[in-house]
Amino acid sequence: MKYKKYKIKNTDVFLIPIKKYKYTFARIIYTIPFSLENKTYSIFLRDVLAKGLKKYPTVEAKAKVLDELYGVDIYGSGNQNGDTLSMAFNLSFINDKYTEPNMLDKYLELLNEHINGPLIKDGAFVSEKVEEVRKHLKEVLENLNANPNYVADEKFSNVFLPNTGYSAHELGDITLIDKINGKDLYDFYLRILKEAYVSIYVCGDIKEKEWLTKIKKYLNINGSAKKDYCFNFPQEINNKVKDIEEDFETKQSIIYMGFKIKDFTLYDRLYASLIFNYIFGGGSSSKLFMNIREKHSLCYSVHSNISGNYNVMTVTSMINSKNKDKFVKLVYDELKNMQDGDFPINEIENGKHFYINAILSDEDSLNSMINSVMKKEMMHFDLPEERIEKIKKISKEDIVSLANKIYPDTIYMLKGVEQDEEI
Numbered sequence: 001m002k003y004k005k006y007k008i009k010n011t012d013v014f015l016i017p018i019k020k021y022k023y024t025f026a027r028i029i030y031t032i033p034f035s036l037e038n039k040t041y042s043i044f045l046r047d048v049l050a051k052g053l054k055k056y057p058t059v060e061a062k063a064k065v066l067d068e069l070y071g072v073d074i075y076g077s078g079n080q081n082g083d084t085l086s087m088a089f090n091l092s093f094i095n096d097k098y099t100e101p102n103m104l105d106k107y108l109e110l111l112n113e114h115i116n117g118p119l120i121k122d123g124a125f126v127s128e129k130v131e132e133v134r135k136h137l138k139e140v141l142e143n144l145n146a147n148p149n150y151v152a153d154e155k156f157s158n159v160f161l162p163n164t165g166y167s168a169h170e171l172g173d174i175t176l177i178d179k180i181n182g183k184d185l186y187d188f189y190l191r192i193l194k195e196a197y198v199s200i201y202v203c204g205d206i207k208e209k210e211w212l213t214k215i216k217k218y219l220n221i222n223g224s225a226k227k228d229y230c231f232n233f234p235q236e237i238n239n240k241v242k243d244i245e246e247d248f249e250t251k252q253s254i255i256y257m258g259f260k261i262k263d264f265t266l267y268d269r270l271y272a273s274l275i276f277n278y279i280f281g282g283g284s285s286s287k288l289f290m291n292i293r294e295k296h297s298l299c300y301s302v303h304s305n306i307s308g309n310y311n312v313m314t315v316t317s318m319i320n321s322k323n324k325d326k327f328v329k330l331v332y333d334e335l336k337n338m339q340d341g342d343f344p345i346n347e348i349e350n351g352k353h354f355y356i357n358a359i360l361s362d363e364d365s366l367n368s369m370i371n372s373v374m375k376k377e378m379m380h381f382d383l384p385e386e387r388i389e390k391i392k393k394i395s396k397e398d399i400v401s402l403a404n405k406i407y408p409d410t411i412y413m414l415k416g417v418e419q420d421e422e423i
Contacts, residue, residue: 001363001383003373004208008216010225014373015211016203018366022098024204025366026091028115028221029374030196031229034083034165039172041188042087044133044180046076051129052119065110070099072107074114081379082231082309083165087192089114092366095205104210108218116220118189124182125189137177144170148250152414156256156314159244160410164233166310198223199377201370231379232269235260235311242410250416253321257331258410259313261306261402268405269308270381271390272398277306278351279399280338281315285350287334287343288315296330298323313406321415328411338403345396352391359384359391 003016032038056062066072072093079086091111096103119126144150150170157167171177198221202211237260261268281288281304288302302317315331337343362368363384375381382390 001369001372001385005377006212008212009221010223011198011200011221012226012377013200013212013215014202014377015206015208016201016369016373017206017208018203018369019205021204021366022095023092023366024095024202024206025370026111026200026202027370028089028111028219029199029201030087030192030223031199031227031378032085032087032192032196033227033229034080034085034168036168036173037176038085039080039168040174040176041172041180041185042078042085042192043137043171044130044185045189045192046078046087047133047136048125048129048185049114049118050076051132052126053113054117054119055113057119069103069106069110070094072110074111076114080165080168082229082233084229084231084378087196097205104214105218108214112219116193118186120186121182123186125185127182130180130182130185134177134180137171141171141174141177148248148254148414151248152254152256152412153316155246155414156258156410156412159242159412160256160258160314161310161312164310166307166312193222194224196223197226199374201373203366203369203373229378231309232264232266233310234264235262237262237407238409241408242412244411245413245415247417248414249418250414251418252318253324253416254318254414255316255324255327256410256412257315257328257408258412259315259335259406260409261311261313262405262407264308264311264405266380267398268402270387271394272402273306273308274355274391275348275351275394276338276399276402277304277313278354279343279347280304280334280403282351287337288331291334292317292327292330296326298327298330312409321413324413332408335403335406335408339400339406341396341400343399348394348396348399352394355391356388359388 001016003014006013052058053062056065066074070093075090077088077090089111091107093107119129154169161167200215278286280286281302283289288304292298292302293300299317299319302315304313304315306313317327319327372384376383
């Protein structure tokens with residue numbers, strides 16, 4: 001994959017030309033520091049902008065013009081990585097060689113409307129739209145609170161890494177949901193336009209000079225110069241494991257085990273952790289699944305996950321609460337096996353094959369290619385072809401070295417107060 005980087009005012013523009021697609025995909029990303037307040041306001045803002053614009057005040061009016069423009073798709077999205085928040089405006093459309101000339105002008109005008117043409121009254125977002133979003137978010141919150149898996153995940157996160165982005169609620173600061181008003185939200189919107197680091201990614205059968213010219217002409221974007229953001233948080237290793245149980249009205253108990261990773265290098269994060277997790281608990285052929293599920297029948301499924309942003313690993317499953325001690329011991333035993341190198345070399349090769357195929361399949365998606373460039377520029381990832389070559393070189397020593405950096409920290413169980421189901 002090849003791309004070129006340009007600068008327009010304070011905005012970085014990344015153009016990824018590839019001719020085999022009939023579609024073009026563009027994304028404008030506004031990146032700001034993470035805080036619970038920023039996260040909540042970002043979600044509100046994204047959803048309020050989707051409810052109506054000055055030129056298209058209703059969802060129906062906007063849908064009509066999208067259909068008239070050959071089904072162009074424009075939508076907002078958001079993400080949190082480490083201590084950063086991103087709010088993105090996404091544009092997908094059929095190239096004008098298959099429709100009619102100069103459609104790009106209309107698409108970029110429409111995209112600019114979504115960013116710079118909000119529905120405002122008396123210096124505030126229209127209260128009706130704000131209330132619609134508030135009602136929706138409260139419904140989302142109610143559904144989350146009724147889901148035992150989500151409750152367990154949230155409670156564990158706050159015990160494991162409290163007061164961090166890792167433990168942030170999906171909706172940010174939920175106490176703000178009833179407090180945000182149109183004026184405060186509009187002030188936040190203006191601050192985003194002024195202070196966020198803005199980047200533009202375009203992928204498809206594109207003419208670079210044309211895109212640069214029309215970005216300057218149609219997109220009114222400023223923002224601030226790029227800031228340094230943190231995507232990696234070293235962990236302090238604790239000598240004593242926290243062990244916490246809380247009751248919940250459910251049948252099966254949900255268990256989380258949290259591990260901290262010491263001296264987690266960029267190579268560990270990008271490469272060794274992939275293969276380690278594949279072997280340890282990444283799927284139905286992993287050590288955890290084969291031992292805890294297949295051999296001992298303690299659960300229907302069990303899996304591990306490594307967060308490169310926060311230097312931690314988790315293991316989670318649904319179990320009968322009476323089997324908790326046995327489950328924990330088996331997890332520790334399998335980690336010890338990994339630390340001792342007690343696993344066959346063919347499992348490493350299987351993991352390499354799995355991830356190389358996953359990387360290759362990502363190249364069939366314009367969205368995935370944009371994500372690859374974004375991760376390289378913002379998070380120090382390698383491009384797909386570079387990743388493949390480095391994955392091929394991962395050794396058993398790399399996996400064993402990483403395994404010996406992993407330390408148990410927290411055991412959390414959301415214990416079912418109803419009679420546990422047999423697994």
